Amino acid sequence: MSNAYNRPDQLSPELRRRVLDTARRLGYPGPDPVARSLRTRKAGAVGLLLTENLSYAFRDPAAIGFLEGLALACEDAGTGLLLVPANPEREDVASVHRAGVDGFVVYSVPDDDPHLAAVLERPVPTVVCDQPDLGTVDRVGIDDRGAMYELAKHLIGLGHRRIGVVCMRLARDRNDGFVTPDRQHAAHFHVQRNRLSGLAEAFSEAGVDWSQVPVVERFDHNMASGASGAAQVLDRDPQVTALICTSDVLALGAMTEAGRRGLRVPHDITVTGFDGIRAGEEAGLTTVRQPVLEKGRAAGKLLLDTNERSRPRSVNLATELIIGKTSAGPRGGAEERWFGP
Amino acid sequence: MSNAYNRPDQLSPELRRRVLDTARRLGYPGPDPVARSLRTRKAGAVGLLLTENLSYAFRDPAAIGFLEGLALACEDAGTGLLLVPANPEREDVASVHRAGVDGFVVYSVPDDDPHLAAVLERPVPTVVCDQPDLGTVDRVGIDDRGAMYELAKHLIGLGHRRIGVVCMRLARDRNDGFVTPDRQHAAHFHVQRNRLSGLAEAFSEAGVDWSQVPVVERFDHNMASGASGAAQVLDRDPQVTALICTSDVLALGAMTEAGRRGLRVPHDITVTGFDGIRAGEEAGLTTVRQPVLEKGRAAGKLLLDTNERSRPRSVNLATELIIGKTSAGPRGGAEERWFGP
DNA sequence: AATTGGTTCTGAACCGTTACGGTCCTTTCA
DNA sequence: TGAAAGGACCGTAACGGTTCAGAACCAATT
Numbered sequence: 242m243s244n245a246y247n248r249p250d251q252l253s254p255e256l257r258r259r260v261l262d263t264a265r266r267l268g269y270p271g272p273d274p275v276a277r278s279l280r281t282r283k284a285g286a287v288g289l290l291l292t293e294n295l296s297y298a299f300r301d302p303a304a305i306g307f308l309e310g311l312a313l314a315c316e317d318a319g320t321g322l323l324l325v326p327a328n329p330e331r332e333d334v335a336s337v338h339r340a341g342v343d344g345f346v347v348y349s350v351p352d353d354d355p356h357l358a359a360v361l362e363r364p365v366p367t368v369v370c371d372q373p374d375l376g377t378v379d380r381v382g383i384d385d386r387g388a389m390y391e392l393a394k395h396l397i398g399l400g401h402r403r404i405g406v407v408c409m410r411l412a413r414d415r416n417d418g419f420v421t422p423d424r425q426h427a428a429h430f431h432v433q434r435n436r437l438s439g440l441a442e443a444f445s446e447a448g449v450d451w452s453q454v455p456v457v458e459r460f461d462h463n464m465a466s467g468a469s470g471a472a473q474v475l476d477r478d479p480q481v482t483a484l485i486c487t488s489d490v491l492a493l494g495a496m497t498e499a500g501r502r503g504l505r506v507p508h509d510i511t512v513t514g515f516d517g518i519r520a521g522e523e524a525g526l527t528t529v530r531q532p533v534l535e536k537g538r539a540a541g542k543l544l545l546d547t548n549e550r551s552r553p554r555s556v557n558l559a560t561e562l563i564i565g566k567t568s569a570g571p572r573g574g575a576e577e578r579w580f581g582p
Numbered sequence: 583m584s585n586a587y588n589r590p591d592q593l594s595p596e597l598r599r600r601v602l603d604t605a606r607r608l609g610y611p612g613p614d615p616v617a618r619s620l621r622t623r624k625a626g627a628v629g630l631l632l633t634e635n636l637s638y639a640f641r642d643p644a645a646i647g648f649l650e651g652l653a654l655a656c657e658d659a660g661t662g663l664l665l666v667p668a669n670p671e672r673e674d675v676a677s678v679h680r681a682g683v684d685g686f687v688v689y690s691v692p693d694d695d696p697h698l699a700a701v702l703e704r705p706v707p708t709v710v711c712d713q714p715d716l717g718t719v720d721r722v723g724i725d726d727r728g729a730m731y732e733l734a735k736h737l738i739g740l741g742h743r744r745i746g747v748v749c750m751r752l753a754r755d756r757n758d759g760f761v762t763p764d765r766q767h768a769a770h771f772h773v774q775r776n777r778l779s780g781l782a783e784a785f786s787e788a789g790v791d792w793s794q795v796p797v798v799e800r801f802d803h804n805m806a807s808g809a810s811g812a813a814q815v816l817d818r819d820p821q822v823t824a825l826i827c828t829s830d831v832l833a834l835g836a837m838t839e840a841g842r843r844g845l846r847v848p849h850d851i852t853v854t855g856f857d858g859i860r861a862g863e864e865a866g867l868t869t870v871r872q873p874v875l876e877k878g879r880a881a882g883k884l885l886l887d888t889n890e891r892s893r894p895r896s897v898n899l900a901t902e903l904i905i906g907k908t909s910a911g912p913r914g915g916a917e918e919r920w921f922g923p
Numbered sequence: 924a925a926t927t928g929g930t931t932c933t934g935a936a937c938c939g940t941t942a943c944g945g946t947c948c949t950t951t952c953a
Numbered sequence: 954t955g956a957a958a959g960g961a962c963c964g965t966a967a968c969g970g971t972t973c974a975g976a977a978c979c980a981a982t983t
Contacts, residue, residue: 244932247971252931270705274682275625276969278616279938285680286664295657299650309640316636316667321681323627324663326656339626340662341616341682364611588941593961617939620968 246272278341286321287544288342290360292329292350301462301490302518306533307348307370313534314541327356329413334359344544346370351413351429368544370536373431379543380555381536385432388529388560389439392513393485395527395562397447399570401483401511404449405474406440406456407467407495408433408487415460418473422452436487436515455481459491467494468501471512475502482511482571489514489521489528496524496567507569517563525566532558587613619682627662628885629683631701633691636667642803642831643859647874648689648711654875655882668697670754675700685885687711692754692770709885711877714772720884721896722877726773729870729901730780733854734826736868736903738788740911742824742852745790746815747781747797748808748836749828750774756801759814763793777828777856796822800832808835809842812853816843823852823912830855830862830869837865837908848910858904866907873899 244252245260278284289311291298298304315322320343326336327350337359345360349371360367367378374380396404411420411428425441428434441451457473459466470491471484475498484499486492492514496506504510514521517530539556586593586601593601619625630652632639639645656663661684667677668691678700686701690712701708708719715721737745752761752769766782769775782792798814800807811832812825816839825840827833833855837847845851855862858871880897 244971256932270703271679272971273620273969274680275616275619276938277680277971278682279614279620279940279969280971282938284616284682285677286682288662295653295663296650299646299653305640305646309637312636312640312665315665316669319667319677321629321667321677322636322665324653324656324665326660326662328657336626336660336662338612339615339618341619341625341627362611597962613941614939617968618941620938620970621940621942623968 275341284341284343285319286323286342287315287541288323288325288337288340288345288360290325290327290337290345290347290350290356292327292348292354292356294328295324295326297462298324302520303488303490303516303531303533304348306518307537307540310534310537310539311346311541312537314538314545318541318545320545329354337363344368346540346544347372348540349430349432352431353413353429366544368540370540371432374555375553377553379553381540381543381558382431382556383531383536383558383560385435386439386442388531388562389436389487389515390443391439391562392515392527392529393440393443395564396483396485396511396513396568397443399511399568401571402444402447402449403478403481403571404444404454404483404485405471405478405481406437406454406485406487407470407474407491408437408456408458409462409491410460411458416458417460417469418458419477420456420458424458425456433487440485462488462490464490464494464497467491468498469494471495471498475499483568484510484512486512486514489516489518489526492526492528492567493520493524496526506567509572511568511571513568517561521565522563526563527565527568528563530561530563532560616682625682625684626660627664627683628656628882629664629666629678629681629686629701631666631668631678631686631688631691631697633668633670633689633695633697635669636665638803639665643861644829644831644857644872644874645689647859648878648881651875651878651880652687652882653878655879655886659882659886661886670695678704685709687881687885688713689881690771690773693772694770695754707885709881711881712773715896716894718894720894722881722884722899723772723897724872724877724899724901726776727780727783729872729903730777730828730856731784732780732903733856733868733870734781734784736905737824737826737852737854737909738784740852740909742912743785743788743790744819744822744912745785745795745824745826746812746819746822747778747795747826747828748811748815748832749778749797749799750803750832751801752799757799758801758810759799760818761797761799765799766797774828781826803829803831805831805835805838808832809839810835812836812839824909825851825853827853827855830857830859830867833867833869833908834861834865837867847908850913852909852912854909858902862906863904867904868906868909869904871902871904873901 245257312322323342325340332355334355337356344366347357347369350357370381411433425437445451455474455477457470459470484495486495492512495512499506499510506512514526514528517528521528535558586598653663664683666681673696675697678697685707688698688710691698711722752774766778786792796815796818798811800811825836827836833853836853840847840851847853855867855869858869862869876899
């Protein structure tokens with residue numbers, strides 16, 4: 242039977258025809274994919290674990306880019322891509338246990354996420370993305386710390402010393418508000434922790450007391466969060482000359498808030514982002530561009546690469562500092578004078 | 583063993599602990615999801631079939647919205663979402679056969695697609711989206727024909743009689759160029775066929791000879807296609823007063839091309855789209871808004887609804903005509919005079 | 924005629940789980 | 954004290970394929 246479907250060369254055409262005929266007559270719907278998977282130990286799909294609600298993946302431009310790249314790699318290999326529902330609110334990891342997949346890609350989850358732990362217990366290859374190097378599984382990421390350090394150096398060169406920061410969530414608990422240095426240091430999101438640490442290092446080197454810098458955290462990642470985060474920073478210290486956001490989406494929201502307050506960007510205030518999404522590009526945002534699509538594709542390639550893997554591989558992709566139209570010297574600062582009246 | 587993991591009430595805590603202990607000691611990685619699926623006849627996932635390359639789904643705003651809605655529904659039900667790789671170039675339907683899923687959602691594929699046929703042969707519930715009503719499976723869609731008819735009536739009311747059309751691919755073969763009425767009528771994409779037919783009906787009623795209207799088809803769905811399609815129409819007949827596009831993406835491209843030719847929208851030429859995507863909204867595009875997210879959610883709900891289903895259900899969602907800033911009366915036409923000098 | 928070689932076909936084992944029914948032991952009540 | 958009832962535990966049979974060993978058959982060679 243199995244041979245009739247999958248191995249036509251093993252039997253005579255005549256028998257094959259007869260088998261298939263009676264199969265159809267009996268209403269046999271073709272080999273069951275699950276039974277096949279059990280026997281062959283191949284599911285023909287890779288699982289994607291996201292910390293956010295599944296639907297969030299389709300709302301964040303950077304996540305969409307990552308998905309596109311990952312889908313590209315899956316497509317090339319002819320495997321399916323299973324989006325695993327991992328509600329961050331619940332501790333329920335059953336969805337991870339139930340996922341019939343040949344491997345997992347884990348995208349930007351907090352390092353203490355129970356879903357991540359559940360994935361690592363599964364005896365299948367795994368690639369983590371935007372996570373710390375676990376040493377046991379493959380990793381894809383960028384140098385968040387170095388990239389942010391470079392961006393900070395740019396701002397310092399422009400003369401900024403009094404700054405504010407708006408960042409994404411730092412842990413699984415909701416904490417919309419100012420962030421203590423302790424919380425920054427202990428952040429469970431690798432990406433955010435390293436971006437903040439890059440900033441802290443650069444500004445500390447420039448003589449800024451980092452513990453006095455207002456850093457505001459937002460749980461939800463959307464423009465509204467960027468706007469309200471910027472508002473909170475500006476309420477605390479209206480004198481800041483630059484708002485550094487750890488994502489473009491937040492930065493776009495921050496620009497909205499600046500406009501609402503009559504602050505011109507970059508004349509009155511500098512705003513920077515991170516990611517290099519399309520909307521930011523159109524707004525001329527100063528940011529760090531990271532190859533999100535390539536990141537997804539690299540993750541997929543790593544996972545689906547059947548070659549002998551000696552030890553876990555770690556891939557760092559290159560980023561690019563984009564100097565846009567949203568950064569300039571502080572009001573009355575050095576840069577300003579070159580063009581000013 | 584199974585009970586220790588899944589049915590703690592069936593055995594004493596002491597035994598459970600002992601079982602789990604030795605399991606860990608033996609390096610048992612937990613129940614195998616595939617074997618479980620085979621036994622319980624539940625895969626815990628639904629499959630999504632797209633006609634395009636998988637990665638396309640993450641590039642088209644309307645598709646992204648649909649995916650978001652579908653993901654929302656899956657999330658609510660705690661099921662995974664398997665993206666089935668169905669390369670339209672190849673006739674290879676193995677990916678459909680290999681997909682271990684409890685049901686399929688089929689999104690906007692040509693009605694003669696072999697992948698669709700393969701899905702319908704599988705003994706699992708199916709929901710088709712933006713497809714003709716097959717009578718045998720659930721369906722979700724909109725009244726493409728009626729919506730486009732209404733949009734056409736709006737343009738006719740403005741005074742447009744000399745129009746051009748840019749549409750998406752009408753069949754599986756690439757045919758970038760003008761479309762004969764025959765090909766329009768025989769289009770294998772339900773959505774495109776009905777939108778064109780709505781247009782044809784409205785303009786015929788207004789005394790326009792539809793067979794003389796330039797209709798240009800583009801295989802790839804992106805802004806560049808919209809631009810080149812518009813160019814082809816305008817080259818054929820520079821006198822057209824309105825460019826009707828069957829999607830917002832194409833319309834945005836058409837507007838780019840108009841600008842390139844020094845044509846002001848809507849003063850010199852009217853451009854309309856279909857879908858109601860964000861970028862179109864920002865551009866003030868006259869279009870038909872369809873609830874893409876709701877469409878995805880409805881498809882998921884229909885599929886995951888375990889209630890007794892009497893006969894296949896068919897859901898039509900409401901659309902809304904959006905009169906934007908890209909439509910006005912033709913040059914020197916009636917509308918123009920009201921505001922003109 | 925017996926051996927060899929090759930092809931086609933059949934049957935059984937196995938993949939890892941869950942569902943089900945049976946055994947055994949303990950408790951309860953007449 | 955004995956029978957009935959109930960709970961805990963265990964063994965086994967599917968689920969539906971794939972794979973592989975070997976049987977059966979036929980033709981060619983010795």
